[in-house]
Amino acid sequence: MSFSIIFVAAVLVFMLWALVTDKLRPGLILFTAVVLFLGAGIITPKEALEGFSNKGMITVALLYLVSEGVRLSGILERITYRMLPKVEPDKKVSLTKALCSFLPMTSFISAFLNNTPVVVIFAPMIKNWAQKMHLPPTKFLIPLSYATILGGICTLIGTSTNLVVNGLVVDGIAEGIVKNGHALSMFELGRVGIFIALTGLFYLIMISRYLLPSKRVADVENDESRNPDYVRVEAMLSTRFPGLGKTLREFDFYRHYGANVRAVRRGGEIMKDDWMNTPLTTQDTLILDADKTFIPTWGESRVFWMLNVVGSEPQLGKKKRYLAIILTCLMIIGATVGELPFVQDMGFKIKLDMFFFAAVTAVIMAWTGMFSPRKYTKVISWDVLITIACAFGISKAMINSGFADLIGGYIIELAEQAKNSENGIYIMLAALYLITNLFTELITNNAAAALAFPLAVSVSSKLGIDPTPFFICICIAASASFATPIGYQTNLIVQGIGGYKFMDFVKVGLPLNIILFLMSVFLIPLLY
Numbered sequence: 001m002s003f004s005i006i007f008v009a010a011v012l013v014f015m016l017w018a019l020v021t022d023k024l025r026p027g028l029i030l031f032t033a034v035v036l037f038l039g040a041g042i043i044t045p046k047e048a049l050e051g052f053s054n055k056g057m058i059t060v061a062l063l064y065l066v067s068e069g070v071r072l073s074g075i076l077e078r079i080t081y082r083m084l085p086k087v088e089p090d091k092k093v094s095l096t097k098a099l100c101s102f103l104p105m106t107s108f109i110s111a112f113l114n115n116t117p118v119v120v121i122f123a124p125m126i127k128n129w130a131q132k133m134h135l136p137p138t139k140f141l142i143p144l145s146y147a148t149i150l151g152g153i154c155t156l157i158g159t160s161t162n163l164v165v166n167g168l169v170v171d172g173i174a175e176g177i178v179k180n181g182h183a184l185s186m187f188e189l190g191r192v193g194i195f196i197a198l199t200g201l202f203y204l205i206m207i208s209r210y211l212l213p214s215k216r217v218a219d220v221e222n223d224e225s226r227n228p229d230y231v232r233v234e235a236m237l238s239t240r241f242p243g244l245g246k247t248l249r250e251f252d253f254y255r256h257y258g259a260n261v262r263a264v265r266r267g268g269e270i271m272k273d274d275w276m277n278t279p280l281t282t283q284d285t286l287i288l289d290a291d292k293t294f295i296p297t298w299g300e301s302r303v304f305w306m307l308n309v310v311g312s313e314p315q316l317g318k319k320k321r322y323l324a325i326i327l328t329c330l331m332i333i334g335a336t337v338g339e340l341p342f343v344q345d346m347g348f349k350i351k352l353d354m355f356f357f358a359a360v361t362a363v364i365m366a367w368t369g370m371f372s373p374r375k376y377t378k379v380i381s382w383d384v385l386i387t388i389a390c391a392f393g394i395s396k397a398m399i400n401s402g403f404a405d406l407i408g409g410y411i412i413e414l415a416e417q418a419k420n421s422e423n424g425i426y427i428m429l430a431a432l433y434l435i436t437n438l439f440t441e442l443i444t445n446n447a448a449a450a451l452a453f454p455l456a457v458s459v460s461s462k463l464g465i466d467p468t469p470f471f472i473c474i475c476i477a478a479s480a481s482f483a484t485p486i487g488y489q490t491n492l493i494v495q496g497i498g499g500y501k502f503m504d505f506v507k508v509g510l511p512l513n514i515i516l517f518l519m520s521v522f523l524i525p526l527l528y
Contacts, residue, residue, distance in 0.1 A: 004042055004401035011036050012403075012451070015394075019443035025239060026444045027386030034393040042397045051392030055355045056167025060160045060388060061380050062358035066328065067114040068379040069362075069370035073324035076121045079105065084129050093133055099205045102126065103143060107151030107197055111158045112332055115148040116305075119490040123497050124234070124308035138213045141498035142508055143204040145490040146482055150200040153479050154193035156186045157335075157354055161445045161478045164388050165471055168395055168453045177399060178457055181467045186336045186354070188468075189475055191527050196476065196519050203512055211508040213500075230289040233259065236305040236496040237284050239383060248276045257298065259290035265496060283485075285496030302378045306493055320370055331361040384446065391450030398454040408458030428459055429473050430521045436477035437513065441484050449478040469528040473520060480516045482509030 011033050018029045038048045051057060070076065083102040085093045102122070110118050123141055130137040152158030156166060162184070172178030237244065243251035253261050264271045264278070265285040271278060288294070295307055331354075337343055338352025350356060366373045398404040411431045432455060439448035452474045460467030485491040485505050494500065 001406075002402060004040075005403045005406060007040050008037070008042065008397055008401040008403040012394075012398075015447075016439075016443060019447065025383045026447060027383040027390065030387050030390035030394060030447060030450075034390045034397075037393065037397040042401050043393055047396045047400075048393045050171065050396070051167075051389035054167045054171065054389065054392060055353075056163040056170070057385055057388045057392075059157075059355045059358055060163050061385055062355070062362045063114060063157060063160075064380045065362040065365065065371060065376060066331065066358060067117050068376075069365035070113060070324050070328060071117040071121060072371055073321045075321050075324050076109070076118065077125065078321070079109070080122055080125050084126070085133075093135065095135065095139055095209050096205060098130075098133070098135060099140065099143060099209075103147045103201055103204055106144060106147045107154075107201060110148035110151035111155045112328065115152055115159065115488075115490050116493070118148050119145055119493050120306045123306070123494055127308075127497055136214050138498050138500065138504075139209050141494040142212060142491075142500060142504065143208050145488070145494045146204055146208075146509070146512065147201065148490055149479055149481065149488060150197040153476055154187075154190045154197055156184055156189060157332075157358075158189070158193075159445070159479050160384060160388065161449050162189060162475050163354075164391060164446050165449050165453060165475050165478075167388075168392065168450070169471055171392065172457060178467060179461060180465065181460070181471070184468075184471065184475075185339045186332075189472060192472055192476065192520065192523050195523060196516055199515060199519060200512060203515060207511075208508050211511075213504060230260075230291055231294075231309050232262075233288040233290045233294060234306070234308045234497055235286045235288055236493060237280060237282055237286065238302055238305045239282055240302045241280070241282075241304070243280050244282065245279050247279055251280070253286075257290075257294070259288040259294050261286050262289055263287040265499060269499065269501065283492060283495070305489070306497065308497060320368060323368065324365075324370060327361050327364060331357045387444055387446050391446055394447075395450045395453050398451070399457065404454030404458040405462075408455050408462060411455065411459055412462055425525050426521055429469070429524060430517075432456060432459070432470060433473050433477040433517055433520055436474050437480055437517070440478045440481050445478045445481060445488070449474055452478070466528070469524045472524055472528065476516065476520050480513055482512045482516075484509070 015029055015033045018024065018032075019026060023029065024032075034043070034048050037043045038045065080102070083105050085098060085101055106118065106122065122144055126140050126144060127137040130140055149159075152162075156162050166184045169178055169181060170183050173181060173183070242256070243253070248261055248264075253259065263286075264275045264280070265287065266281070266283055270287075295309060298304060299307055334352065334357040335354040338357070343352060365371060366376065371379060411428055414427055414431060432452060435455065436448050436452040439451055453471075456467055456470035456474055460470055481488040481491070483506055485495045485500070485502060491505060495505070
């Protein structure tokens, strides 16, 4: 075993430890790994920087802007109101009808928009609606998060992970690393994803209710001393909150934001013991008493993932709603049609792909004021982009050092042991899926995809077969983060607003993980 392989393995172990223990933000941890590989001569400066100019990474940034334009247009709120059954006296809505009313549409929307703004908008509205219907909100919020994840599996732009994998594929083809493969089209993932999404939705609608809690204390009680001019607000802390790591005694929340902290919810429960002296984390939701200017002032700030006035109805935006729909539809249709062979044969000097149409849409939205052109950088999650960019360098280091071939050889050897029963391909896909899925539950989905990609390249190259099924497997496994609240940002959001415990995600999410694993391993070989 060469020095390069040992060094890469050691750095990857260090990186995984740092990600699991949350020593730094994921982007900085992955950047550290890239710098170590660069210093050891395993990757060149050009290879270290390639990810920062990758079309897939920049497309993710542009889609953040498009999602923000759609969010601010108010169209998502209007869709939510139309989806949910109306509150009528003396009439009770069944859980099945309620879940059927919004989960399928939620999955469809999240196939084309970033999951986080969809959940940020839908979660408080669905919670308030459920309370008015005298239904437990805990039956709806985890299914909401999972439905957005299922929808994201179905298209190239449904999640940043799919774009990361496709970016790695495109670069690999250009450099001759990926052989017999092709770039993923807009709906190629849907060949498998649509069956997975429909099965997952059936599970969420018909089975999840029996695994989710019926009641959970998600707020503090009103008290007589509360100022009548104040409203009760739930505020989920983001990675940009300046008080992370500090206690509320050290960080004067009122001085910074003009609101009083009444309680802190963590892990689904209101903290009881000395919560004022407990350091704040991104898994905390603050229960605030704030005046009516708090939401308008901080609603667009990235200091909080979500702000929700308890019991209130959000105000619908009226301007540019139809423009948002038209632009988004044209972006999706344009990117889909632009990939068709007859369009590509027309000889356009510009490649009519998702990057082109997302860039055009983002520019039009900026000039028409659909998002603030002076605050647009706040919309973009820079840590996610840095994570994606560094993922390319890490993947390259695994290939250059021979580490990917070493692990890939073990996977092939495992498959060959069962080759006599013609189950070799299933075993290879199962091994790759489990490795990727374990990584995505422990670290970030984009980092998991980056670690699994070179393994897929190595296995397919040694066997001389089309690597596309392995890439599809990585995309699905990296997104299928259901068993823990920390694996996906939307899970953390609904944990905060719904008051879920860690085990609630395990109970309902682990069976869904198993369902997606089995379906992926058996469907991918059939469809590819």
